[in-house]
Amino acid sequence: MRWLAAAALALAPAALHAQQDLPALYDVSGVAADDVLNIRAAPSASAPVMGALPPGRQGVEVVTLASGGSWGQVNSDEGSGWVAMRFMALQPGQEGFAAPAACFGTEPFWSLTRDGTAWRFDAPDRETRDFVTTWQGMAAGRRDRQARGLRDAEGTGEATAVIARGACSDGMSDRAYGLTLDLLIEGQGAASYFTGCCTLER
Incomplete structure (x- = not known):
């Protein structure tokens, strides 16, 4: 024994x-x-x-x-x-669904970085946009997917970010990522859809 x-x-x-x-x-x-x-x-x-x-x-x-x-x-x-x-x-505080520090994609290159509940979106030929989190919630019956509602600081547009656990490649390197992002940005009569990878590291 x-x-x-x-x-x-x-x-x-x-x-x-x-x-x-x-x-x-x-x-x-x-x-x-x-x-x-x-x-x-x-x-x-x-x-x-x-x-x-x-x-x-x-x-x-x-x-x-x-x-x-x-x-x-x-x-x-x-x-x-x-x-x-x-x-x-x-590290302490890793229970549940951790929020990424940054997400990004290519063709075109873009990034969505987080500071607390605030998010900043950058992309070529686009004005930098700052968002705040308005709501967040897990997908019904799933522990691997979370949606976050965002509103830009000027109140002229909204975005929905769906973050999911899953293998992801940036297409530019051999780095591995464990989170994916689907990002829909709306405002001023138009909508843009972006997909990419996310990381927890700062």
């Missing part, structure tokens, strides 16, 4: 990570001050090292977990790799 208890304790961290809704923000934990946490090209201790996270690094977005939950996918430079989750501690 003693070995069963030990095995259960050894598996507990992976099980806890596996239950967490992702993406989510983590801090590097348990890495010595003179060491780094390697980012590997595959979820294996024998995979090539493609980057590193310093000890104490905070606010690292884990996009998804490999089978078993012991490896997590993170972004590094223009690509993504894998870190051992035993060295990652979940």
